Structures are given as structure tokens and as C-alpha cells.
Amino acid sequence: MNIIGPDALVFGVDDVDACSQYLTDYGLTPAGDGRFEALDGTCVVIRAADDPRLPPAIGPAPSIREIVYGVGDAATLEAIAAELSKDREVRRGEGGSVHADDDSGFHLSFALTIRRPYTAPADLTNAPGHPPQRGPNLLGINWDMKVEPRTLSHVVLFVPNMEQAEAFYVSRLGFRLTDKFIGVGPFLRPAGTQDHHTLFLIQTPPFMKGVEHFTFHLGSGTEVLLAGTQFEAKGYTTFWGPGRHYLGSNWFWYFNSPLGCHVEYDADMDLHDDTWEARHRPPGADNSQLFLFTAREKWFPSGPPPKGGAH
Amino acid sequence: MPPVGQARGFDPAKSGRDTVFALRRSDGIRVYRNHCPHQGVPLEYRKDRFLSGDGQRILCYAHGAHFDADSGLCTDGPCRGMSLASLPLVIEDGWLYLALAPDSPLLR
Numbered sequence: 447m448n449i450i451g452p453d454a455l456v457f458g459v460d461d462v463d464a465c466s467q468y469l470t471d472y473g474l475t476p477a478g479d480g481r482f483e484a485l486d487g488t489c490v491v492i493r494a495a496d497d498p499r500l501p502p503a504i505g506p507a508p509s510i511r512e513i514v515y516g517v518g519d520a521a522t523l524e525a526i527a528a529e530l531s532k533d534r535e536v537r538r539g540e541g542g543s544v545h546a547d548d549d550s551g552f553h554l555s556f557a558l559t560i561r562r563p564y565t566a567p568a569d570l571t572n573a574p575g576h577p578p579q580r581g582p583n584l585l586g587i588n589w590d591m592k593v594e595p596r597t598l599s600h601v602v603l604f605v606p607n608m609e610q611a612e613a614f615y616v617s618r619l620g621f622r623l624t625d626k627f628i629g630v631g632p633f634l635r636p637a638g639t640q641d642h643h644t645l646f647l648i649q650t651p652p653f654m655k656g657v658e659h660f661t662f663h664l665g666s667g668t669e670v671l672l673a674g675t676q677f678e679a680k681g682y683t684t685f686w687g688p689g690r691h692y693l694g695s696n697w698f699w700y701f702n703s704p705l706g707c708h709v710e711y712d713a714d715m716d717l718h719d720d721t722w723e724a725r726h727r728p729p730g731a732d733n734s735q736l737f738l739f740t741a742r743e744k745w746f747p748s749g750p751p752p753k754g755g756a757h
Numbered sequence: 758m759p760p761v762g763q764a765r766g767f768d769p770a771k772s773g774r775d776t777v778f779a780l781r782r783s784d785g786i787r788v789y790r791n792h793c794p795h796q797g798v799p800l801e802y803r804k805d806r807f808l809s810g811d812g813q814r815i816l817c818y819a820h821g822a823h824f825d826a827d828s829g830l831c832t833d834g835p836c837r838g839m840s841l842a843s844l845p846l847v848i849e850d851g852w853l854y855l856a857l858a859p860d861s862p863l864l865r
């Protein structure tokens with residue numbers, strides 16, 4: 447099944463204005479009707495919790511209401527519909543889209559992908575011992591660098607039974623297990639992408655069911671540090687990071703949000719194909735973060751020089 | 758002090774972040790430690806944003822715990838049944854004082 451990854455996450459919230467401001471400050475582009483888009487068109491959709499267009503809620507607002515997966519071809523939509531109608535209610539919508547609940551009760555829909563082609567620059571590195579990527583007089587950093595979220599990377603769900611939840615995505619929808627935190631949950635990759643994970647499941651008590659976080663890919667670790675620093679300067683609260691994960695190798699920086707879950711900046715994730723053998727690791731700090739920084743406003747005893755000033 | 762329906766964070770021990778927050782309720786002022794009973798982290802998603810959209814409940818914007826604004830009791834979410842630490846306060850000449858030593862662990 448050619449499922450590519452999450453194309454849209456739909457939230458029902460109690461404070462639409464706060465969420466809209468948040469996602470705009472995060473770097474997404476408002477596209478109207480509650481839609482906030484990355485460069486490739488993948489998006490977060492914000493609606494008032496009582497909006498009749500929304501599927502029923504799992505917990506109190508704010509909360510996730512629908513996860514929309516993009517697929518590569520119409521045959522995949524037919525295959526998903528045929529597979530899921532074996533044991534659950536499946537609704538067909540516009541353009542052949544398929545709507546059903548997963549085994550934990552999250553509302554899923556599947557539609558032809560909305561991802562559009564785009565180009566964006568890479569972060570070029572000068573590493574001694576390797577030909578330079580940035581020639582003379584090309585600067586790596588400047589004060590008004592703009593960071594734009596490029597594509598919706600992954601969503602993380604709290605589920606009451608992660609073995610059952612994993613089995614649903616693997617045996618019914620063709621996701622591959624890339625790695626697993628023993629006793630906590632699996633990193634899963636649908637067949638239509640090589641990204642280490644587009645879905646991570648975490649075992650929790652049933653009343654916590656919901657989204658733990660989602661993230662968009664940025665262009666590099668430098669961009670994660672820059673975007674997070676700018677977001678913090680706007681007053682947003684860090685939850686964890688910045689740092690770099692061990693499983694997946696991706697840079698991370700997590701923030702609190704008014705959407706009812708954490709929101710992350712992420713970059714530079716490993717790619718895998720079907721020859722990869724899943725690693726099973728205990729969930730301690732060593733296996734979840736290779737390193738972790740804590741941002742510090744005051745970095746030498748008399749205080750920092752003025753930001754961006756000449757010195 | 759913030760108007761009814763809004764909250765404000767303070768850093769009385771100059772720790773570098775807001776370690777307590779205050780809100781006005783119809784019958785007076787409450788001050789809570791900014792420390793979620795679930796994982797011991799700050800609650801707000803942005804400077805001074807501790808409340809639900811309607812200003813009636815306190816929310817932890819880490820994993821969405823809901824707290825009663827008057828009592829600090831968690832009514833929904835991962836720490837259901839646990840409470841925010843409510844801090845003793847004194848109001849004098851229009852100033853709000855915390856009845857705590859400046860080096861109290863509650864202010865860290």
C-alpha cells in the first residue's frame with residue numbers, strides 16, 4: 447500500500463485565535479479556513495471544537511479530531527477500503543477518500559496526497575578532510591535567515607494498547623517497524639516513504655489517549671536551533687530540547703502548545719528501506735537523546751552583548 | 758494583577774523563568790506553583806497563558822491536564838485527582854506578597 451505519511455492533522459480547539467497565532471508564529475502559512483500549511487502543502491487544520499464538520503472528539507477540547515494520510519495512487523485507496531471494511535465501518539468521501547477509525551479509536555482518513563513539489567536550500571557544511579560545501583565568502587549564518595517548515599513529518603499518539611495499535615498499522619496498512627522502545631512503543635514507517643518514522647506510538651493509561659506531539663521537518667539542525675530560539679523569544683515555553691534523538695538521528699525541540707499536545711521542530715532524520723532490521727532498545731534517556739542543550743540567556747557573567755549588534 | 762479570566766506568571770526568586778502564577782477569581786486571588794503534578798514542568802504554552810480559552814480553567818499545555826481554577830484540583834488528564842500547589846499569600850497596600858521564604862523550594 448502506497449501510503450506516504452500524514453498530510454493533515456485536524457484539531458478541535460477552544461481557542462481558535464490562540465492556535466492560529468501559535469501556528470503562524472511556528473512558521474506555517476495561513477491558507478484560509480483554519481488551514482496552516484508547510485512548503486509542500488501538508489498542514490494543520492484548526493476548528494472550533496463544536497464545528498459540525500468534525501468527527502467526534504476523544505477527550506476534552508483541545509484535541510485531535512482527524513489524521514489525514516496522503517496516498518500515492520487510487521489503487522491504494524481501493525486496497526485500504528477493501529481491507530478495513532472486513533471488520534469496521536468504512537465511509538467513502540470526495541475523490542475516493544476513505545474514512546475509518548483505527549484500533550485505538552482515532553479517526554483516520556486516506557486521500558490522494560496533497561503534497562506538491564518544492565525546492566528549498568540545504569545547510570551546507572565545511573568539514574575539514576572533506577571538500578568544502580560552502581566556498582569562499584559564502585556565509586553559513588545571518589541574522590535574518592528565515593526558517594520555513596517544509597513538510598509534515600510525524601505524529602505521536604498515546605494509545606492504551608500499543609501492541610494492538612502497532613499490529614493494526616503493520617498488518618492492515620502495510621507500515622514497517624523501524625525501531626522500538628521496549629515496553630513503550632514502536633516507530634513506524636508507511637511503505638510510501640523512507641523516513642525513519644511518520645508515526646510513533648506510546649503506551650499510556652486509556653484516559654490519556656490522544657496526540658503527544660507532531661512536527662514538521664525543517665532543513666537542518668541549524669534551522670531547528672534557529673527556529674526554536676526565535677519561537678522562545680516570542681515567549682513560547684520549551685518542553686524538551688533542543689537536542690538530537692538517538693533512534694532516527696533527528697534533531698528535536700519540543701514546545702508546549704494551545705492545541706492540546708506538544709509541537710516539535712525536527713530535522714535530518716534517517717532514511718530506511720526494507721533491508722533494515724528494527725532495533726529494540728530500553729526507553730532510557732541514553733536511547734532517546736544523544737545530547738541535550740538547555741538554552742541560556744546569560745552566557746557569560748556580565749551578560750550577553752546586544753542581540754544582532756556589531757561587536 | 759491580571760483581570761478576571763486571565764493569569765500572570767511571576768519569578769519571585771529570580772530563577773530565570775516564571776515559577777508561580779496568579780489569577781483573579783470572583784472571590785479573590787489565587788497563586789499556584791507553576792509545576793504540573795504530572796511531570797513537574799511549567800504549565801503555560803506562552804508567557805502568561807495558563808488558562809483555557811474561556812478563562813475558567815487552568816490547563817497544563819504540556820499534556821492537556823485540566824485544573825479547577827479555584828482549588829487547583831486536576832479534573833481531567835494524566836494527573837487527575839492530584840492538585841497544583843496553592844501558595845499562601847498576603848495582600849497589603851495593593852501589593853501581593855507570597856508568605857514564603859525567598860529560598861523556598863516551591864519557588865524553584
Ligand code: FES
Pocket residue numbers: 793794795796797798817818819820821822834835836
Ligand atoms: S506535565 Fe502537565 S499534563 Fe503532563
Ligand SMILES: [Fe+2]
Pocket residue numbers: 600602659660661698710712
Ligand atoms: Fe518527534
